[in-house]
Amino acid sequence: MNSGDDHLHWREIVSQLVKRCGIFDLYESRRRAQNGKEGIFHLLKAPDWVNVVPVLNNDEGRICFLMVKQYRQGIAGITVEFPAGLIEAGESPARAAGRELFEETGYRAKTLKPIGTISPNPAFMTNRCYTFFAGDLHLDSTAEPNDRLDELELLDVLLVPVEDLVDGIGQEPYCNSMTVLALYWYQRMKGGEKGADRIRTGA
């Protein structure tokens, strides 16, 4: 911590649980700034998330992302996004990545590589999101989709050519911010240095 930032810091006076909501708990926290001002902040305490970027060739040899199509309750609409989920208590991010990939798609990955970490919303969420590249994939047919998925999960699995996602990102159904993040980390992994150099030179 940079001590030059002391004037920006807040201190918690009291915190209380307002409601448990399944995938997050809502807390109310009273905090005081260095200048004496006080405020009440509503915070979502949530487990860390994992986001998986599985890459494989389709039947035509095109490089594709393995993605999931599902109805999203927040926007009341359909998205196509990367497999993702909550990291369970005691579970490592890498293990959660492999588990969510399998549960949502039926695929297993021999290669899982961390490519980026972020706070989904530092303003009111406490958690982090870990993104993994998943390669050397194979379909594990030992379990039926209904056995793999959570009780209320309904989703379709599909292959999206890399260029289709790059072209469509930010438009439905590729409108989940976590999908943009994952694509950013993937592109950085694939060609990040060139990209950074291009920006550096203003090209």
Added chain:
Amino acid sequence: MNSGDDHLHWREIVSQLVKRCGIFDLYESRRRAQNGKEGIFHLLKAPDWVNVVPVLNNDEGRICFLMVKQYRQGIAGITVEFPAGLIEAGESPARAAGRELFEETGYRAKTLKPIGTISPNPAFMTNRCYTFFAGDLHLDSTAEPNDRLDELELLDVLLVPVEDLVDGIGQEPYCNSMTVLALYWYQRMKGGEKGADRIRTGA
């Protein structure tokens, strides 16, 4: 809507407000899937957000982002991120971008250009986030910072060279997912076609 996705859709049966939390309202929604399953979903109804990428040269002629350093209550730590905020009722995204830029930094932009839109969290948030590039900046010294900022906003304004953000993204203090998104849209605007082509050829 693709009618082939009917099997993925849910229908709301009843919804009720649980708590107003200032920057969002928590709702509980009971919904039914096409297969008859029912679930209760916790949703945050929030105004749309705006995210601004202000670019200007520093005294040494380096291309910099104008960013804000602040304490973020969710992660209880300091971030450096792009100016951002809530779009007010009846306000256009572009107007909100200009207003937030001024309130948080004191700068006005002659150029404001939309560069990307996304749903921050389609799973449980209803809103969208609009990102704008801001150029042709000038400092408007007619208002003191304390007059511009919201009651509980404490922040420092700083210039971050573009390459510093590109190199540091995903690490503190550049750990807000909205910062990654904004950087993605900015890089796409600056060199997106080249980037897409690079990915297409697998380079």
